[in-house]
Amino acid sequence: MEPRSRAVFIVSDHTGLTAEAVARSLLAHFEGVRFEYLTRPFTDTEAEVQAVVEEITARYRGGGERPILFSTLTNPGLLARLETAPALFFDLFTPYLSVLEAELGQPTTPRVGRYHSIGDVSAYFTRIDAVDFALTTDDGVGEKHYQLADVILIGVSRAGKTPTCLFLGLQYGVRASNYPLAEDDFERQELPEPLKPHRGKIFGLTIDPARLHQIRTQRRPGSSYAALERCEYEVRRAEQLFRANGIRFFDTTAASIEEIATTIVQTAHLTRRIG
Amino acid sequence: MEPRSRAVFIVSDHTGLTAEAVARSLLAHFEGVRFEYLTRPFTDTEAEVQAVVEEITARYRGGGERPILFSTLTNPGLLARLETAPALFFDLFTPYLSVLEAELGQPTTPRVGRYHSIGDVSAYFTRIDAVDFALTTDDGVGEKHYQLADVILIGVSRAGKTPTCLFLGLQYGVRASNYPLAEDDFERQELPEPLKPHRGKIFGLTIDPARLHQIRTQRRPGSSYAALERCEYEVRRAEQLFRANGIRFFDTTAASIEEIATTIVQTAHLTRRIG
CATH class of the missing domain: 3.40.50 (Rossmann fold)
Incomplete structure (x- = not known):
């Protein structure tokens, strides 16, 4: 029997393109494992994060191994909620941001709104x-x-x-x-x-x-x-x-x-x- | 006087596009700091890594704060050499790969050659x-x-x-x-x-x-x-x-x-x- 593919959830408060690229690059190092990528962009409210947590939970209960979860969320409340999901959790951004805050001697600037790439x-x-x-x-x-x-x-x-x-x-x-x-x-x-x-x-x-x-x-x-x-x-x-x-x-x-x-x-x- | 921009080196054995996207996403959280992005793709030999180390050293000696360095290298020998550079070093891939090896119960597959995205x-x-x-x-x-x-x-x-x-x-x-x-x-x-x-x-x-x-x-x-x-x-x-x-x-x-x-x-x- 063909093994079920491993679910990979990618949760971002923005497009999720960067997080997905990281996930794919990392998982490409594991030949022979089939992954199913489930990207959830623009996830920036408690309710949206909760919906993803429930989706992950349902997927896990549906059988198979625990999903893998990559997140680029930075809001502490949203992150804490996401971490309750039954998944192998990778927080891709906040550990680096802490180090950078110390290095650059200033706190991060909270980003407001879903669309902020256009900037210049x-x-x-x-x-x-x-x-x-x-x-x-x-x-x-x-x-x-x-x-x-x-x-x-x-x-x-x-x-x-x-x-x-x-x-x-x-x-x-x-x-x-x-x-x-x-x-x-x-x-x-x-x-x-x-x-x-x-x-x-x-x-x-x-x-x-x-x-x-x-x-x-x-x-x-x-x-x-x-x-x-x-x-x-x-x-x-x-x-x-x-x-x-x-x-x-x-x-x-x-x-x-x-x-x-x-x-x-x-x-x-x-x-x-x-x- | 306008402060000098902070050098951000991005070193990859592939295109560096993902690593650069991560670096830009992270550093976008620090308003008012000017960054100069220096991406060094296809860096996959000892000599090429050494050249980047020397470039970083020269930049640091030239004055200003220590550069920030993002790497997606996975070869241990190349990584060890890169870490000798006088920079704030972020190893974007290998910590995650160790965790994934344990989770997936298999070692990473070494990737050979510069061009491997085409795959399918x-x-x-x-x-x-x-x-x-x-x-x-x-x-x-x-x-x-x-x-x-x-x-x-x-x-x-x-x-x-x-x-x-x-x-x-x-x-x-x-x-x-x-x-x-x-x-x-x-x-x-x-x-x-x-x-x-x-x-x-x-x-x-x-x-x-x-x-x-x-x-x-x-x-x-x-x-x-x-x-x-x-x-x-x-x-x-x-x-x-x-x-x-x-x-x-x-x-x-x-x-x-x-x-x-x-x-x-x-x-x-x-x-x-x-x-």
């Missing part, structure tokens, strides 16, 4: 502008804006350029454009004309041809676009073009969008524009 | 598909795909629809479309025709008119599009339309993209498709 309006604009920029200069369009780009990603179709550009905008406020390499470029082995003045900003993405074949097949099954030979040809010629033109490039095959984006920021020494 | 290939496809879906059905286009959408955001231009849809795709693998309300809709006070069959999936975004005016002015200064009276009219009519048609809606004025997206997932009971 100029950071908001920077971020939205970066997303707009990625959309305006996606897939080879909007080349007249390239002088404003922080980075221009090039590579074969479906190497991961567009999601990476969007993530760079959302996470870092970095203005990222992308340009797909095509048949002409593979033959000429030169940078496309619109890119030539911006060589220093260009970053190549490559991918394993078998993986590319799998991705393109998902999109257009049986097409010549998805054929393995075509994928092998395009990747080989794209990498030759990168090398011939001194373009740094990165293999996205085994990497997530976060990993690709972070590698580009690090390698190209991009400056984070927000945060 | 089907999750990768789901995520990329969700981003593609948001792009294909952005700003009122691609209505023939609406039956595949998990949620359709509607609202006035610049209420935050597009970045929220992209974030929903990247973070949750949720398929989100968006449709801008326009003059005709404001007058008729009815849902646009393409949306009528999908009423149950619709979620409205609204915004404070003065804020909308500020955002639109940034984009098209002095235009009638950005005029305060126009913004007031559009927001009033959009909210009337939401109410008249029983559409749930949310005010994005004070919310970040993460907060808007999390609220929508929670309120509309959307199912996360990844993770």
Whole structure:
């Protein structure tokens, strides 16, 4: 019989995204255990905390091992109530906050209201502008804006350029454009004309041809676009073009969008524009 | 004299995004202190850790208070070396991992290589598909795909629809479309025709008119599009339309993209498709 998955509750008075990322990172170290993530964001009243406690209790009584509970609550009353839940309890924030209070020589400032990330309006604009920029200069369009780009990603179709550009905008406020390499470029082995003045900003993405074949097949099954030979040809010629033109490039095959984006920021020494 | 900002080093053998989010969340509780975030991702060799130790030492010797150091390293040798840095040291992972080893009755699995988030290939496809879906059905286009959408955001231009849809795709693998309300809709006070069959999936975004005016002015200064009276009219009519048609809606004025997206997932009971 398949073992029941272990319940992991994540309780936050805000979005819970950070707490969930911590929980997932930690639990990824335990192979073979199945976890069920139950995130409860915006939990900031006694009644809401009590509802979560009851949910955890019901889950535990329903059988199986005790749930695991991660919390980023900081209100002492809410925390005390949450700790009554029958769970392995991780208080992710308050132990660190005590140490930081001593180090910084000031108490924490109570945060009021559910929505407080927006803070700095100029950071908001920077971020939205970066997303707009990625959309305006996606897939080879909007080349007249390239002088404003922080980075221009090039590579074969479906190497991961567009999601990476969007993530760079959302996470870092970095203005990222992308340009797909095509048949002409593979033959000429030169940078496309619109890119030539911006060589220093260009970053190549490559991918394993078998993986590319799998991705393109998902999109257009049986097409010549998805054929393995075509994928092998395009990747080989794209990498030759990168090398011939001194373009740094990165293999996205085994990497997530976060990993690709972070590698580009690090390698190209991009400056984070927000945060 | 302006006090020097406190250096905050974030050291990870992976992207460092989670560790940085934790550090920023914690330090946001200390108003008035300026922090300088120095994230060092993919730090997974003795030499790289040593380089960070030297960087921290140099920073401390350069004057000011000791840096704050957050680490998600789990390799004992690397951790021991990092702890020699002259900093307030927070080991974010290994204390929790010890507790989890005892609870789960198994040791952690050492993770090899820098790139390991991709894991499940089907999750990768789901995520990329969700981003593609948001792009294909952005700003009122691609209505023939609406039956595949998990949620359709509607609202006035610049209420935050597009970045929220992209974030929903990247973070949750949720398929989100968006449709801008326009003059005709404001007058008729009815849902646009393409949306009528999908009423149950619709979620409205609204915004404070003065804020909308500020955002639109940034984009098209002095235009009638950005005029305060126009913004007031559009927001009033959009909210009337939401109410008249029983559409749930949310005010994005004070919310970040993460907060808007999390609220929508929670309120509309959307199912996360990844993770």
